[in-house]
Amino acid sequence: MKSSPWSLVFAAWLIAALATLGALFMSEVMGFAPCVLCWYQRIFMFSLVFVLAAGLFPFDPRVVRYALPLATAGLLVAGFHLLLMAGYIPENMTPCRQGIPCSTVQIEWFGFVTIPLLSFIAFLTVNVLLIATYFKTSK
């Protein structure tokens, strides 16, 4: 049962669901307005919850084909966001509008955990789990 392909996809789903609810908690309950880059990450993360869940019942190994593009795209946006916040990409290059600059740090836990970092870690883990599922099922 442990680390069966099903559990790998399930773990990926769990992370996506946690990230989705966490993002909704911060925008709807805590009242932080999501910036433009956050919205793109949300688009990919929110859809992963449904795509991955659909691949679990009945288990379909091809779910990797459908979920991996979303997870990779999300990872790229999150990586871009991290570079932006770290100052490697100047703010005027980014598509931020409506008064919420993407370089604003809204949460800082333990001095280094920011919302884009959480997003990046979540996307990275989902990617790793999906690639592991691919190798497990293609053998």
Next chain:
Amino acid sequence: MKQKNIFIGSAALLIIAFIVGAFFYNNQKAEQAAQVAKQNQMALVRAHSPSFGNPDAPVHIVEFFDPACGTCAQFYPMVKQLMADHPDKIRISVRYAPFHPGSDQVVKVIEAARKQNQFRQALEALFASQSVWVQNHTAQVDLIWGPLGNLGLDMDRLKNDMNSPEVAQLIRQDLADAKTMNVTMTPEFFVNGKPLPNFGFDELKKLVEDALVNTSAR
């Protein structure tokens, strides 16, 4: 079967955690807001703030508002009705929180109209024509002269008054007090110094009615 149970169980757990978390977070926030309001009663209302209704009314509402805010315009007739339902029992003082870009210019016009005793008329005309002069969440002061044209305002005097340093100082003070009182969205109401626990007209009504009961019991 086992997998299905794990899945449904975790989904339910996540959602319950979300709801419980939201509940506790909101409670904590409301408590904090009440504390902040209690500690900063000085900043709640100033001598310069426009005030309406019986000065000795048992219930005193303080409203922070933005003339360019759509919800403020929707609340205006409801609050007016609430005051009419309890004649002489409610006093309202208004504070400016011009959060929309360009809105501070419109506040200057309202203040200048107030010097000609036309505060209420100017405000009502501006709320009624909001869709004309608020475009893309930006207040366009150039577009308000049409809607204000019928009030018989002395426009030369108004344009002179709106740029006076005392009006600028009043807006600065109101914005500073909004910050102190933790007002980040408009409209925000305080009833006898207490903030709304949750936003909504029903909540405001309830707070006012509770205050009426409390003060009439004394």
